[in-house]
Amino acid sequence: MRISDEALRERRVARTSRFLVTGGTGFLGSHITVALLRAGHRVTVLARSSKKIPARDRVARLADWFGLDEGVRRSLDVAEGDILDPGWAAAALGETAGPGLVDEIVHCASNTAFAERKRAEVEAANVGGLRNVLDFAARSGCFFFHQVSTAFVAGKRTGLCREDWVESGEFTNVYEETKARGEVLARDACRREGIRLNVYRPSIVYGDSRTGRTLRFNALYFPVKAAVFLRDIYLADIRERGGRKASELGIRMKENGHLFMPIRIEVGREGGINLIPIDHCVDVFMAILEDGLEGGVYHIVNSRPTRIEVIVEYAKRLFHLDGIETCGPEAFDARPKNALETLYDTTLDVYRPYMQDLRAFEIKNASPVLERHGLVCPEFDYDVFARCMSFAVETGWGTRLFP
Numbered sequence: 001m002r003i004s005d006e007a008l009r010e011r012r013v014a015r016t017s018r019f020l021v022t023g024g025t026g027f028l029g030s031h032i033t034v035a036l037l038r039a040g041h042r043v044t045v046l047a048r049s050s051k052k053i054p055a056r057d058r059v060a061r062l063a064d065w066f067g068l069d070e071g072v073r074r075s076l077d078v079a080e081g082d083i084l085d086p087g088w089a090a091a092a093l094g095e096t097a098g099p100g101l102v103d104e105i106v107h108c109a110s111n112t113a114f115a116e117r118k119r120a121e122v123e124a125a126n127v128g129g130l131r132n133v134l135d136f137a138a139r140s141g142c143f144f145f146h147q148v149s150t151a152f153v154a155g156k157r158t159g160l161c162r163e164d165w166v167e168s169g170e171f172t173n174v175y176e177e178t179k180a181r182g183e184v185l186a187r188d189a190c191r192r193e194g195i196r197l198n199v200y201r202p203s204i205v206y207g208d209s210r211t212g213r214t215l216r217f218n219a220l221y222f223p224v225k226a227a228v229f230l231r232d233i234y235l236a237d238i239r240e241r242g243g244r245k246a247s248e249l250g251i252r253m254k255e256n257g258h259l260f261m262p263i264r265i266e267v268g269r270e271g272g273i274n275l276i277p278i279d280h281c282v283d284v285f286m287a288i289l290e291d292g293l294e295g296g297v298y299h300i301v302n303s304r305p306t307r308i309e310v311i312v313e314y315a316k317r318l319f320h321l322d323g324i325e326t327c328g329p330e331a332f333d334a335r336p337k338n339a340l341e342t343l344y345d346t347t348l349d350v351y352r353p354y355m356q357d358l359r360a361f362e363i364k365n366a367s368p369v370l371e372r373h374g375l376v377c378p379e380f381d382y383d384v385f386a387r388c389m390s391f392a393v394e395t396g397w398g399t400r401l402f403p
């Protein structure tokens with residue numbers, strides 16, 4: 001349903017839009033839900049029950065985690081449903097599919113797996129599930145669809161990645177491919193139905209730069225976690241079993257109290273990893289939601305990617321490690337990978353294409369919004385790294401997130 005500019009502006013100012021957020025139990029979806037609620041909007045979260053916890057309790061637990069006060073919680077509803085089910089809306093919203101049920105949809109639900117062996121599930125969620133949500137958008141009288149996508153719909157494109165539609169291309173994995181297909185699907189459906197569409201394309205999101213808090217421990221966290229895991233194994237070997245296994249791999253305790261772990265990590269001479277903290281991601285999302293009334297494609301990225309060497313140095317400093325070095329591929333011609341390096345390498349495999357990214361992401365659409373709202377991506381400095389990783393360790397890398 002096409003809404004006039006004026007009516008849309010009025011609804012936004014008066015906070016009379018009813019938002020539906022899919023994927024509201026996820027990392028981005030929960031943060032966006034909270035930001036919408038705190039901005040005074042009414043939000044229904046679409047959530048699934050997990051094996052042990054009903055959907056409603058999962059959302060309540062998240063609301064506690066975010067410290068939402070009672071007043072704000074009154075604007076939050078929960079609907080249980082699975083977007084793979086074409087009848088999800090009827091089940092979730094008691095839908096008679098009549099118009100007026102939902103005004104704006106923020107679609108965050110997604111399968112974010114990269115593995116080819118998970119292709120069927122990833123396609124089902126990111127293409128089939130999206131189609132089901134778009135069908136509901138058309139039936140429900142929704143007038144604005146907010147599609148949370150990824151900067152990596154650019155696939156294997158090099159150079160400048162445009163803030164524009166990606167019609168085709170080569171992709172690094174099924175996630176990128178299905179997210180790109182999803183954007184085109186959303187564009188065509190929204191055009192057909194006269195629904196405004198914003199596509200938000202974040203790069204790689206980590207924890208809150210101010211508090212270190214996060215709900216997900218993948219991407220940036222995974223290789224650091226692997227190094228800490230190895231450290232703990234070999235520290236235990238040294239302290240409790242005489243350190244025979246450690247010494248076979250050249251691992252030893254140094255006089256400065258640091259553990260020496262000889263691991264070379266292959267990185268390119270240029271490029272880095274495009275990281276944004278969740279606080280910035282959400283601030284930019286909200287600013288675009290507010291300003292981008294026409295609809296469009298927006299990159300939410302960092303114009304200063306971080307070199308892997310920097311992350312390695314931060315990790316060594318925080319976790320008292322020595323011996324981990326970055327190097328070019330030629331280093332392995334002279335001395336092939338040792339067992340420890342081969343083991344560690346497997347943790348990096350899926351992330352390698354994102355570790356030495358040489359690309360620039362266009363921000364011609366996002367830039368005016370950032371400027372108007374005075375938003376600058378926080379520096380990924382040692383303090384931010386330390387806050388995020390300390391939170392990760394405190395919470396057992398996510399295993400003790402909730403009391």
Ligand SMILES: NC(=O)c1ccc[n+]([C@@H]2O[C@H](COP(=O)([O-])OP(=O)(O)OC[C@H]3O[C@@H](n4cnc5c(N)ncnc54)[C@H](OP(=O)(O)O)[C@@H]3O)[C@@H](O)[C@H]2O)c1
Pocket residue numbers: 022023024025026027028029046047048049081082083084107108109110111112125129148149150151179201202203204205206216219
């Ligand atoms: N995290 C990043 O670094 C990043 C970067 C760029 C873009 N993005 C995009 O941001 C969006 C959210 O990603 P995320 O990192 O927040 O992922 P996430 O934490 O894994 O959250 C995914 C959400 O989708 C829900 N979901 C998956 N399949 C569903 C289904 N069949 N029916 C209903 N809900 C379903 C999940 O529900 P359950 O909790 O029940 O599993 C969860 O709430 C995705 O579109 C992703 O492409 C993320």
